[in-house]
Amino acid sequence: MLITYHGVSCFKIQSKDLTLVFDPPSKESEFKPPRFNADIAFISHEHANHNGKENFSKESFVIEGPGEYEFKGVFAKGMETFHDSSKGKKNGLNTVYLVELEDIKLCHFGDFGEGEISPDLREKIGLIDILFLPIDPEFSPAEKALKIISELEPKLVIPAHWHLTKKHRAHFEEFLKEFNKGKIQEEEKIAIKSKELKEKQGFELRVLKPQI
Structure with a gap:
């Protein structure tokens, strides 16, 4: 898996002859949309930085919302959450996706904004190997993110959002300190x-350099 x-x-996510993408920016986003096609596209919520389903061919299978899905041997489950800590009143809904392929x-987590995971969500997620989690001063502050990680106990954590602004980068540095990590090579x-x-x-914890 790459x-x-x-x-x-x-x-x-590239797996043999399959390509998956989570939360591609749309053409309305300030960020460049992806320049590759995908067999499966996962959309966590309808904000321009996350809902670029128009970027892909008609053959692409687009998943946007809660439910259970299977396509080309990939099993996925979408779980409804909120994009904020006020039950969606500010930013609406968000879908957390659980995907299984290559026995991984x-x-x-999309733009999960509740701060803490409920016992119900924790049970639905179960055991996981890789967690993609936004480290964001507004939606998932460092201390909240660390609690989510400790509760889910993934084998590998790959952060999102950390590079967006100077404020995000400074917040990410604080997260690394809380994580007992110094400088991490991108x-x-x-x-x-x-x-x-x-x-x-x-x-x-491994940090990927954004290809934008």
Whole structure:
């Protein structure tokens, strides 16, 4: 499995002859939309930085909302959450996605803004291998993000949002301190296999350089 980061909450997942994308920016976004096609596109919510389903061919399978899905051997589950801490009154709904392929369980949090995960959501997510989580001073502050990570216990954490503004970068530095990490080398891509994840003790933080 090969993972690359395309800014905001957009991650490209390549698995053999399949390509998945989470939260591609739309043409209305201030960020560049992806320049690649995808077999499956996951949309967490209807904001321009996350809902670029028009970027892909008619053959692409677009998933946008809660439910259970299966396409080309990929199993996915969308779970309804809120984009803010006031039950969606400010920013509306958000979908957290759980995806399984190559015997690896991925969990993409979109723009989860509740701050804390409910017992019900925790149970629905279950055991995961890779967590894509926004580290954002507004939606998921460092201390809240750390609590989510400790509760879900993923093998690998890949942060989103951290690069957006100077404020985000400063906040991310604070997150790294709380995480007991100093400077972390940004990577162009992450290649990983199920066996590597299963053998990991505890969890690892890896930062992808945004390809924007």
